[in-house]
Amino acid sequence: MVRIEDLTFGYGADGFRLRVPEFSLEDGARVAVVGPSGSGKTTLLNLIAGILTPETGRIDVAGSEISRLSDAARRRFRASQIGFVFQDFALLEYLSARQNIYYPYRITPALTLDVEARDRAEALAAACGIGDKLDRHPSALSQGEQQRVAICRALVTQPKLILSDEATGNLDPESKARILDLLFDRAAEAGAAVLAVTHDHELLPRFERVLDFAQFREGAGS
Ligand code: ADP
Numbered sequence: 514m515v516r517i518e519d520l521t522f523g524y525g526a527d528g529f530r531l532r533v534p535e536f537s538l539e540d541g542a543r544v545a546v547v548g549p550s551g552s553g554k555t556t557l558l559n560l561i562a563g564i565l566t567p568e569t570g571r572i573d574v575a576g577s578e579i580s581r582l583s584d585a586a587r588r589r590f591r592a593s594q595i596g597f598v599f600q601d602f603a604l605l606e607y608l609s610a611r612q613n614i615y616y617p618y619r620i621t622p623a624l625t626l627d628v629e630a631r632d633r634a635e636a637l638a639a640a641c642g643i644g645d646k647l648d649r650h651p652s653a654l655s656q657g658e659q660q661r662v663a664i665c666r667a668l669v670t671q672p673k674l675i676l677s678d679e680a681t682g683n684l685d686p687e688s689k690a691r692i693l694d695l696l697f698d699r700a701a702e703a704g705a706a707v708l709a710v711t712h713d714h715e716l717l718p719r720f721e722r723v724l725d726f727a728q729f730r731e732g733a734g735s
């Protein structure tokens with residue numbers, strides 16, 4: 514699903530640098546990403562999603578070399594193939610929770626907001642415990658509720674790749690386990706791979722593999 518080779522990336526000439534010699538995420542795999550704050554976990558997810566572009570090396574996602582696509586093609590690809598739960602949720606305040614969940618359909622002509630998609634959105638929201646809050650705008654939702662809207666938006670298109678950036682960080686332990694169950698269930702149904710940044714070490718046994726980020730720091734191990 515994801516294959517990275519000889520990737521380097523830097524924020525400007527003097528900024529943070531990341532080097533990933535090699536990484537693969539198999540179809541349907543569940544991999545956790547851990548590492549200290551500021552070690553580049555979010556940067557890696559943004560590179561895989563094509564939000565950032567590598568300096569050198571290549572990233573293939575679902576058989577496409579994502580950095581070679583045009584900006585427009587990359588946006589389409591991202592919206593139709595990848596579900597991204599952002600660390601800061603990235604919800605749009607001028608849209609209701611429901612319209613936020615529908616957002617991938619608004620920006621991607623290849624996706625159709627049909628009855629099935631609407632039913633899926635409602636079912637996801639109900640399963641997340643926000644079914645009765647879909648008419649509210651983000652500022653009228655708690656952090657945990659906003660996080661669940663972001664998770665519904667990432668799952669509603671049934672993407673083949675789910676990138677999750679501390680998606681359970683603002684939830685109580687019970688909701689955490691429930692939301693992770695939901696994420697894994699939906700991923701398994703869709704045959705999707707999950708790459709999830711997490712600080713919750715008690716959740717790690719639920720993943721097949723753990724990627725410790727310390728190793729990717731430029732200069733690490735050399
Ligand atoms: P993590 O998610 O592991 O906490 P990030 O990927 O967010 O780490 O950030 C890695 C490093 O890159 C940090 O030192 C951060 O300050 C820096 N960084 C993140 N985003 C930018 C940006 N847009 N411009 C410059 N530096 C950035």
Ligand code: MG
Nearest residue numbers: 554555600678
């Ligand atoms: Mg981060």
